[in-house]
Amino acid sequence: MVLRQALLTGARSRRLRKLVSTMPVSSAIVARYVAGETADEAVEAARRLLTDGLQSSIDYLGEDTHDRDQATRSTQAYLILLDRLHRAGLTRGAEISVKLSAVGRALGSDGEKIALDNARSIADAARNAGTTVTLDMEDHTTVEPTLSILHELRRDFPETGAVLQAYLHRTEADCRDLAYEGSRVRLCKGAYNEPGSVAYQKTGDVDRSYVRCLKVLMAGQGYPMIATHDPRLIEIAGALAMRHDRSRGSYEFQMLYGIRPQEQRRLADLGDTVRVYVPYGDEWYAYLMRRMAERPANAAFFVRSLLTR
Template sequence: MILAASSSPRMKRLLTRFPITAEIVRRFVAGETRSELLGVAAGLLAGGRMVSVDFLGENTTDRAQAEATVAEYRALIRDLAALDRPALPGIMATPVEVSVKLSALGQALPADGPAVATENLRVLSTEAERAGVWVTVDAEDRSTTDATLAAVRELRAEFPWLGAVLQSYLHRTEADCRGFTRAGSRIRLCKGAYREPREVAFQRAGEVTESFLRCLDILMRGEGYPMVASHDPISIAATERMVAEYRRGPSRFEYQMLYGIRNGEQLRLACEGRAVRVYVPYGRQWYGYLTRRLAERPANLTFFLRAVTHNS
């Protein structure tokens, strides 16, 4: 139901009329402007965590909008590169990264959308390499998976550090993981947050977790660099067991968690010497992102509804 609401203009109008909504959004979104985002990112870096920043937006169907998104990301990359980055003992990962959705770069444009998005991704990767910033290509709904992974494979010839995201709730993901296990391959493994039919995706939480752990085992046994994107204590405990079994030091994998969720756990892992990266979104197009976060954890929905009810 919540995922259905993510694409409902009527529901968006209903929720955004409450003044308290802005306070809820600030829990999960760093702000609407880059200046707000940079303050949050600087604080996380100073506290021993790394960041992956997402300029919110997707499903761009206008070339000018895609170009504006590229311009914002280029400025973001330069600004992130200028931030102080305290050394993290034993961790070799680049502390600052941007996360990019190819649909925001023009993938859905008529006729040549995939080619436009790939070229825009090349522009951003060139800027990022010059600045010492990583780029990871976000996963979206299943209709974009083949084109997105094709773009990543093409550009990894020039930028072998380019990251990609795989979603364990899709039936195909185990096979996709096997194709991304070579040395240096950066894969963010998450559970998935889009509404997909049972023909292509697991529907039950337990099935998704089981798939996540099978996929994670493939990545951990490989030569790449797994990025474990989960807040689930079961998945985190399993990760620690795999790290010990496959003798992966802190420089050969990282945890990733969402801004505003399980802050205490992020700090605990960072204090134990683990590489922890916080996924930090910003921008005015926060509605779809927020509703997907609410769908992922009932506790998030409870927090939101309690605030709206008490202030309506």
């Protein structure tokens, strides 16, 4: 718990970012979780996954953008990625994930408008390419603006996916609001360092909340996207799908690139839709730190790779 908090705090440290970011993206620990630095490498990863029967949601890494040019560059990066996916004929199996903070949400009082405009251009390009966008969820202070941008975006692009985090007290109610027909909702546990005033702190409480949220989504009319590597939750999701007579294809499983790849293939072999979240780009530091925080064994391996470079 202490190590998890230290790593999540470290995810925001500039000094640590500077030190860790000198590691090459090809180093084993980074390459396990990040597909590469360029759009071509991301497209290649999506192609490999598709050959294995797995779909993907590609994330151009970047967050907490405080500079308008950077927000424009991130938006451009998505447009380029969508073009490459389209040309490669991969948009049936690959969608994209976007963090609103990467496309401008944190840019002062105009931030929400800038992020909405940028997200709209990305959603438009995605639709023209034949695919969809899902809006990632960041720390709890961003939930309201993210949901409000989601609602705006869904007026023109109802296919836009949402992410909800089971560790937040509010999420079961958000699941009820979003369990309507056509609504794509990715349910994850949540990856940020959140206070007890807004989030469950104990693993068991987070898991129980996940199950309650899952019950709402599976009983509802929307399209649940079950984003977890937790074997118990995956089993419960399967049982709930049977209870609600959901056919395969009326929900999907999602996992992160590099985590439990055999389980990804096992579920796909059973006929389930499985989508892998594929991050790429040179801003991989904060993403990597969150993955380290999820598993103490990773953190030890990570510190060793830093020291023995």
